[in-house]
Amino acid sequence: MSVVDKPRTAEQEPPLAPAREPRVTDEHGRRVRAWELALRYLLLLGVLALTVGPFLWQLSTSLKGPTEDIFSSPPKFLPSDPTLHNYERVAETIPVWDYAFNSLKVAAANVVTNCVGAALAGYALARLRYRGRRVATLVFILAMLVPVEGIIIAQFTTMRELGLNNTLVGVVLPGCVSALNVLLMRNAFLNLPYEIEEAAFVDGANVWQRFYRIALPAVKGTLAVVAIFAFMGAWDDFLWPLIVLSDPSKFTLTIGLNYLHGTFANDERLVAAGTIIAVAPLIALFACLQRYFFRGVGEGAVKG
Amino acid sequence: MASPTLTGPRNTGSTRKSATRRVRRQLPSSPWLFAAPGLLVTGAFILYPFVSTLVNSFTDRRTLVPGEFVGLDNFRELLHDDMFWTGLRNSSLYVLGVVPALVLLPLLLALLVQKNIPGITFFRSAFYTPVVASIVVVGLIWVWLLDERGLVNSVLEMLGAGPVGFLSDQWLILLSAMAVTVWKGLGYYMIIYLAALANVPRELHEAAAVDGAGAVRRFLSVTVPAVRSTMVLVAALSSVAAFKVFSEVYLMAGPAGGPAGEDTTLVMLVQRTGTGLTGRVGYASAISVVVFVVTVALMLLVLRADRKEES
Numbered sequence: 001m002s003v004v005d006k007p008r009t010a011e012q013e014p015p016l017a018p019a020r021e022p023r024v025t026d027e028h029g030r031r032v033r034a035w036e037l038a039l040r041y042l043l044l045l046g047v048l049a050l051t052v053g054p055f056l057w058q059l060s061t062s063l064k065g066p067t068e069d070i071f072s073s074p075p076k077f078l079p080s081d082p083t084l085h086n087y088e089r090v091a092e093t094i095p096v097w098d099y100a101f102n103s104l105k106v107a108a109a110n111v112v113t114n115c116v117g118a119a120l121a122g123y124a125l126a127r128l129r130y131r132g133r134r135v136a137t138l139v140f141i142l143a144m145l146v147p148v149e150g151i152i153i154a155q156f157t158t159m160r161e162l163g164l165n166n167t168l169v170g171v172v173l174p175g176c177v178s179a180l181n182v183l184l185m186r187n188a189f190l191n192l193p194y195e196i197e198e199a200a201f202v203d204g205a206n207v208w209q210r211f212y213r214i215a216l217p218a219v220k221g222t223l224a225v226v227a228i229f230a231f232m233g234a235w236d237d238f239l240w241p242l243i244v245l246s247d248p249s250k251f252t253l254t255i256g257l258n259y260l261h262g263t264f265a266n267d268e269r270l271v272a273a274g275t276i277i278a279v280a281p282l283i284a285l286f287a288c289l290q291r292y293f294f295r296g297v298g299e300g301a302v303k304g
Numbered sequence: 305m306a307s308p309t310l311t312g313p314r315n316t317g318s319t320r321k322s323a324t325r326r327v328r329r330q331l332p333s334s335p336w337l338f339a340a341p342g343l344l345v346t347g348a349f350i351l352y353p354f355v356s357t358l359v360n361s362f363t364d365r366r367t368l369v370p371g372e373f374v375g376l377d378n379f380r381e382l383l384h385d386d387m388f389w390t391g392l393r394n395s396s397l398y399v400l401g402v403v404p405a406l407v408l409l410p411l412l413l414a415l416l417v418q419k420n421i422p423g424i425t426f427f428r429s430a431f432y433t434p435v436v437a438s439i440v441v442v443g444l445i446w447v448w449l450l451d452e453r454g455l456v457n458s459v460l461e462m463l464g465a466g467p468v469g470f471l472s473d474q475w476l477i478l479l480s481a482m483a484v485t486v487w488k489g490l491g492y493y494m495i496i497y498l499a500a501l502a503n504v505p506r507e508l509h510e511a512a513a514v515d516g517a518g519a520v521r522r523f524l525s526v527t528v529p530a531v532r533s534t535m536v537l538v539a540a541l542s543s544v545a546a547f548k549v550f551s552e553v554y555l556m557a558g559p560a561g562g563p564a565g566e567d568t569t570l571v572m573l574v575q576r577t578g579t580g581l582t583g584r585v586g587y588a589s590a591i592s593v594v595v596f597v598v599t600v601a602l603m604l605l606v607l608r609a610d611r612k613e614e615s
Binding site for chain 2: 040043071130173275
């Protein structure tokens with residue numbers, strides 16, 4: 001199911017016939033016209049400027065000092081005198097590091113609960129035979145189809161009833177074992193050959209041992225996908241924390257940024273510094289673990 | 305889904321069966337123990353709120369007042385609520401604006417990055433970066449880019465065009481928000497298309513090329529039919545997401561959806577109506593029910609259009 005694997009297998013095969021020049025389709029497809037290659041790279045660079053450029057512009061703005069004109073025309077892409085001053089100032093304006101820590105707590109909790117909860121439930125759905133398994137599977141499928149935006153008010157009243165509104169626990173709870181992740185884990189366990197577990201079973205391993213020592217290590221890849229998407233989902237989430245958190249001291253980073261933007265909208269350097277603080281960890285994570293990000297898109301889309 | 309032979313122990317010998325029975329006797333509750341956390345969370349925070357949304361939509365419940373059954377009053381009120389119609393219009397426009405772009409542009413992008421030329425993995429990853437960023441970060445980046453004195457306007461000024469009020473005109477705000485949604489979604493759907501393109505038999509392209517089909521012709525008669533089911537999937541996913549748009553418009557038009565709320569979307573209206581200490585939970589639930597119904601209708605519409613085209 002891995003998306004990145006597929007382009008990779010294509011590497012061993014001769015590449016596709018170049019789209020623009022039908023005559024270049026020789027057996028190995030190696031003759032790619034220079035102009036065609038140049039055009040391709042030109043287009044790629046154009047899209048690169050469009051997709052990554054805005055982030056770099058934001059970074060550049062965040063590094064420009066108070067005396068530098070950020071509105072100049074023609075625009076200046078590089079700060080003339082790069083400074084981290086704005087990052088200090090944003091921390092003086094809002095408790096940005098506390099917010100980052102809150103986001104980290106929420107994201108870490110979301111990772112742990114999703115990995116544990118989804119692995120356990122997925123294993124139960126895939127491997128254990130019991131009455132009501134079909135019903136349990138159906139429950140998760142139905143839950144996956146419910147649009148979260150449509151139940152957000154009822155989730156909020158539920159949190160109020162539990163006395164958990166305006167707490168970080170309340171932020172984590174509704175998504176702490178997502179149905180999509182349960183079904184992803186179920187599929188991963190279903191794809192494992194049964195024989196290994198059977199052998200352990202004959203050797204007298206009980207269900208926990210089979211789960212923990214045999215099945216779980218075999219689905220590490222999917223578990224990593226679940227972990228990464230749980231982290232990203234919680235770190236990036238906006239609507240739910242916006243609704244459930246009202247006390248500025250409990251804000252997560254995204255809500256804090258929205259607050260900063262609303263209150264100090266005229267200071268673009270500050271907002272820029274804040275957004276860079278929010279986005280840098282995820283870009284770093286993505287740079288290290290790209291494979292799992294792409295794989296998650298493939299698996300999530302097939303289910304979702 | 306897994307191959308059927310792996311799903312159950314039906315085909316295995318009697319050792320297993322008796323052993324299974326033995327284990328079941330020993331640990332009668334363990335399957336439910338395994339599934340319990342997931343079922344509990346799903347039940348309490350997804351299915352229960354879903355049901356309670358439906359129930360609340362027939363009451364006049366408020367955040368601090370339990371409320372009573374009022375029949376269809378909320379829905380009757382919706383019909384006369386201008387803000388509701390504004391929200392419905394904006395959310396629908398959002399679908400119309402965003403979905404065609406998200407079906408087509410990522411496919412073209414996938415074709416661009418499909419071939420393994422040097423450095424292509426870098427480009428693929430770079431194009432995915434906006435997907436990783438929070439919508440708040442993305443929204444604020446574009447608020448700054450599209451500012452009256454921001455980068456886009458200063459470039460326009462260099463070209464001799466006056467500043468464009470991307471974030472002050474009612475329609476331009478909506479259009480800018482759509483552009484941001486498309487910009488953020490490109491990389492995600494690109495990856496989905498890449499997987500689909502990898503399954504297109506090369507021979508088809510070669511045969512078409514031999515027959516003298518040009519690039520556009522081959523795109524339309526080889527690529528598009530081959531990835532059609534993926535295009536339908538993308539249309540379904542993106543139309544449902546587009547109809548539920550919240551963050552982009554909230555950030556670019558402001559929490560009130562513009563000075564007179566003319567850029568409000570349905571989910572923004574739900575959030576504004578139903579939260580806070582005076583939140584009208586019942587009325588917001590009625591709007592949510594409309595969101596459900598339209599979402600399901602959109603899915604069915606896309607799937608039906610797909611089937612019709614097929615026959």
